[in-house]
Amino acid sequence: MTLGQILVFAVLSLVIGRWANLRWRPWLLMVFSLLAIYWLQPGMPLRYMDFWLPTLALALTVWVWAATRSGGLRQLSSADLGAAGLILVVVLLIGLTRYVAPLCCLTATRPPPVSQIGLGLVFVAGLGLFLRLIRGNRSWILGFGVIFILIVFVILKTEPLTTALSAAVRGLMQQDVALASALDVRWLGFSYIAFRLLHVLRDRMAGRLPDTGLGELVSFILFFPALTAGPIDRIQRFSNDFRHDFRLDSPQLLEAGERLVWGIFKKFVLANALTLLALNAFNANQIQSPFWMWVVVYAYALLIYFDFSGYTDVAIGLGLLSGIRLPENFSRPYLQKNLTQFWNSWHMTLANWFRAYYFNPLTRALRGARSLPVGWIILTGQLSTMVLLGLWHGVTWNFAIWGAWHGLGLFLHNRWSEFLRRRDQPAENSPWRQRLLNAGGTLLTFHYVALGWVWFVLPTPQLAWRVWSVLLGLG
Amino acid sequence: MDKVSTQSYSASPATASGFIRGVLLKAALFLILINLLFVAVYPLSTLGRLSLYNWLFPGRLRLPFGEAPERAYNLSLYQLDAMFASHVLNGTPKPASEYRVFLLGDSNTWGFLLRNEQTLAGRLNALKLSTPDGQEIRFYNLGYPTISLTKDLLLLDYALRYDPDMVIWLVTLEAFPQEKQLSSPLVQNNPAPVRQLIQTYQLPANPNDPAFAEETLWERTILSQRRTLADMLRLQLYGVMWAATGIDQDYPATYTPVQSDLAPDLEYGEFSPPELPVENLAFDVLLAGNKMLGERPLLIVNEPIYISRGENSHLRYNFYYPRWAYDEYRRLLAQESQNNGWITLDLWDMIEPGFFTNTAIHLDPEGTEMLAERIAEFLYSMLSKDTATK
Secondary structure, three states: OOHHHHHHHHHHHHHHHHHOOOOOHHHHHHHHHHHHHHHHOOOOOOOOHHHHHHHHHHHHHHHHHHHHOOOOHHHOOHHHHHHHHHHHHHHHHHHHHHHOOOOOOOOOOOOOOHHHHHHHHHHHHHHHHHHHHOOOOOHHHHHHHHHHHHHHHHHHHOHHHHHHHHHHHHHHOOOOHHHOOHHHOOOOOHHHHHHHHHHHHHHHHOOOOOOOOHHHHHHHHOOHHHOOOOOOOOHHHHHHHHOOOOOOOHHHHHHHHHHHHHHHHHHHHHHHHHHOOOOOOOOOOOOOOHHHHHHHHHHHHHHHHHHHHHHHHHHHHHHHHHOOOOOOOOOOHHHOOOHHHHHOOOOHHHHHHHHHHHHHHHHHHHHHOOOOOHHHHHHHHHHHHHHHHHHHOOOOHHHHHHHHHHHHHHHHHHHHHHHHHHOOOOOOOOHHHHHHHHHHHHHHHHHHHHHHHHHHHOOOHHHHHHHHHHHOOOO | OOHHHHOOOOOOHHHHHHHHHHHHHHHHHHHHHHHHHHHHHOOHHHHHHOOOEOOOEOOEOOOOOOOOHHHHOOOOOOOHHHHHHOEHHHHOOOOOOEEEEEEEOOHHHHOOOOOHHHOHHHHHHHOOOEOOOOOEEEEEEOOOOOOOHHHHHHHHHHHHHHOOOEEEEEEOHHHOEHHHOOOOHHHHOOHHHHHHHHHHOOOOOOOOOOOOOOOOOHHHOHHHHHHHHHHHHHHHHHHHHHHHHOOOOOOOOOOOOOOOOOOOOOOEOOEOOOOOOHHHEOHHHHHHHHHHHOOOOEEEEEOOOOOOOOOOOOOEOOOOOEHHHHHHHHHHHHHHHHHHOOEEEEOOOOOOHHHEOOOOOOEOHHHHHHHHHHHHHHHHHHHHHHHHHO
8 A cells, every 4th residue: 555545545434433323324435445456456458357357356245145144145234235236336347437537437447348247247246146145055165255265365475377367368368379478467465365264154154153234344344444455354253343333532542543544654664764775686696794694684574564563554544544444463572571472472373273273173173083193183283374374475385484494493492382381390480580581482483583584584495595605605 | 633632622613723824824834833933044055054964874976966866866856055965075174185086077977877986086086196296186076967058167166165186077068158057946946156257267158047056035935945845855865875885876687778870950949051150169167177276287178089980970070069070079179278288189080989888988997997097197197297287
């Protein structure tokens, strides 16, 4: 998000929070979120893709709603029908900007012709109706939905597959296939959209999903403050705020303002300044001195924190203005005493997601197989969770190694804690000794995390290893 | 959010609207006040002198200039205090044993496509020259990549505070036309010192030229100067990467070599053969430089140019110069030097075409080394003669 976009969103959120009553607020949240996905989506060389990708995000949301809602077509509420109608109108109006010069365009490039949009909408609505019509055991639909979203996710995160997808779309659009590139398909916010959709599908399978209206689900999945960089909310918590009347008052305004200003400062002042001196693929080969290499690694560690937590502050601030309290994503991560605490305070909503939908089920399943020793269960659970969490950023060796680095670290910390717990007489620490141990733990944890960022930020293992060699005085 | 800090605010909607109005009003007032204060104090010069270079980071070996900052770890800014504060000169006290020589000139002197050790100053310093009195001669690169003698004079005027013993000024015809004197962004963005130079040395340039970036009241606000302030901050931040890598320009893997086939064009700017009126060339700026330096010697070097052997090379030496105009310029330079007693070294054809890079004045490392050796030779004889005279 740019500063201008944040300002526009702040004004819209203020309008919702200050002047919209319970009747209008849900509609405004949905409409603004719909407009935001088209507005924020960057332009791409693939023709009309900046229109079709947001539309596909919307279609996935509608299909997931159709697949997860209990009851048949007759039980559709007027609110759901209204929401469906409003979605159709908004999408068509965005498409119509193609023909209106002063308004064109909310999207980065001209939208496709209305006839194409109409066909697309008929397909979305038709599939939605089909999903609603299916009777009996619907769990296979949910399972299929999970697999489908995961497949799309993997395609978008794997460069050769994305390039192949780009080539296929280029062929369809009669564009030069030879120019196909992974950069052609940049689906804004899909990482977060996909995980919210998976959360909804999995909670429905587990019977934990509350009945949710179409407008409510669209607003949850595509909520404009959290579209680009999270946090990943839970539908149960979101609905609680969504369904309650809200009128922005002074303390809430002050809190939201504080978060916004602090977030903008972190993102646009601190992070942008650190970009100039942080480790990147370009300078990783140029620095020979361990001292300066450490400096640029520290700069990157701070950069990624200020950038990401700054965005989160902005998202939370905007959410507060419109009456939605998004969950916290960071809680002083670099001041934590060990790696476990670090992962309880860094990108907390993603870590919680993986805990809920992967780590806990996996650990339960492994514990069921009684032949496995506890250490192996923990190692398997933590290592695979963190590798997957790494691959969530992109299917590359470096992200996998970054995940493995943290998985191994978490395992070692777990075993060390267990060892200390089992000691018969834990040593009594004086306050100063405890403070020293805490400080040492914080320092150690920060450096462990900072060394991990080297793998995260650089594109190849060779380059990352070169940086490590310089850092450790080996190269 | 601390609940205690917010409990004094009423939650009633009416108060909330008042609160919003209050916040906006106070923010607007604060913005106005801070801008007025900035206008009144106008601390750009003081802020410019605050620098981490020569303290936390080593001083830069040439003035800040960069067209691709993210790859060059360098950027172009026009605040002279900040530019010089980042230069190694600013942090180098002059010992008695040092004979300090400044090199003025364009991108050739600055060292376009050259690493610091390959620039003219770098090559001259590598020769480890000393004066006949035994002082170590140390050369400082004050070249800057735009072509205008007035730009050089502006830099010289500022640099005098660093007490040079001698100045070597590399010039070429392209720096002389009067209409180009104010075209350098560095000149345009420093109207006050340039006007002072125009007045002091009675230069023919127009002190009210519209090219000058005027500093109205609005132009002196933070809002208007935010780019300058940001650039000053960026210059400090790039100090980390300068210290870490020693890189201060973008070195492309390939570049378009200097053009050897030329258009059959005999015009030189607004001039047609055979007229290149002396009054249209800024010899008065060279005169001002001489006056500015007083007793300190100034060596004017007519820098080498690329002499094409390609198509239409019988009409033009290179992309910049038709033969007639450049020949006339050399004649005028020799004449003015003789009339004014300037020490001039005309090296226009000393470098073979194969030692130029992307333009008709940019030398490669070997070409620069040859130039440095030739200048060093002349310098040595010049200083020896000077000592003998004394």
